[in-house]
Amino acid sequence: MTRDKRGLPKYHSFVDWCKRIAMYSTGSTAANNAATEHADDDGAFRKMAKYFLTHELTPKQKGDPAYWLREDKSVTTKQRSLINKVLRKNLGDPRVAYYIFQHGVPTLLDPPLHRKRLDCYKELLQNMLEEFMTWHALLLRCLLERWLHPNTITAQRLSDLDQKEWRTQRRRKKNEAQQRLSQGTRLAKLRDSGEK
Numbered sequence: 774m775t776r777d778k779r780g781l782p783k784y785h786s787f788v789d790w791c792k793r794i795a796m797y798s799t800g801s802t803a804a805n806n807a808a809t810e811h812a813d814d815d816g817a818f819r820k821m822a823k824y825f826l827t828h829e830l831t832p833k834q835k836g837d838p839a840y841w842l843r844e845d846k847s848v849t850t851k852q853r854s855l856i857n858k859v860l861r862k863n864l865g866d867p868r869v870a871y872y873i874f875q876h877g878v879p880t881l882l883d884p885p886l887h888r889k890r891l892d893c894y895k896e897l898l899q900n901m902l903e904e905f906m907t908w909h910a911l912l913l914r915c916l917l918e919r920w921l922h923p924n925t926i927t928a929q930r931l932s933d934l935d936q937k938e939w940r941t942q943r944r945r946k947k948n949e950a951q952q953r954l955s956q957g958t959r960l961a962k963l964r965d966s967g968e969k
Contacts, residue, residue, distance in 0.1 A: 790863040794873045797821040817874040822848045822856055829859075868919060872912050879908040 797820040826842045834840045839851050848856075860867035880901045919925060930936045 787864065790860075791869075791873060791878045794821065794864075794870045795878045797824070798874050798877060818856075818871075819848060821870070822852060825856055825859070826852060866916060868916060869912065872915050876908070876911070879905040 797817045823842055826840055830840055834855075839849065840855070842848075842852070857867040860870050864870060930939060
């Protein structure tokens with residue numbers, strides 16, 4: 774996790790980014806829905822965005838008003854997109870950050886600084902490794918559940934150029950359902966008005 778494919782040390786490693794993200798965690802458990810990143814706008818994501826947009830931008834981006842953080846306003850789509858790109862680059866998936874916001878990081882990624890006797894280290898390391906493996910397995914399961922969520926699958930099919938026939942059928946069924954709904958509403962009005 775701290776080295777790249779060639780074995781060279783990474784400038785920013787996964788562990789460092791996990792620690793950075795954990796600093797902004799509010800400990801809240803926002804809804805487990807597809808738009809979690811939008812649900813916690815006043816919390817951890819906003820804190821992270823504020824720091825990122827004030828300290829981490831390039832000089833060109835600092836001059837662009839689109840990247841200026843507006844007080845008492847939500848993070849703009851362009852700002853959120855930039856932050857998600859950075860998270861994707863450093864964590865592999867921006868949803869890892871939202872998982873950390875909700876669950877924190879295991880002790881192995883952020884160990885305590887106090888010293889202990891040497892005989893305690895073996896047990897401490899074993900506990901830290903077990904906690905990390907559990908955390909990592911839950912993170913992967915959370916990402917897989919989001920990937921297999923029906924809304925995600927539908928969004929992927931809608932954006933796939935090879936799914937033209939499926940989109941046409943979906944559009945036709947939606948129009949038919951809307952027509953039946955409007956006809957039912959019209960019939961209910963006629964029934965309730967006493968005209969028929």
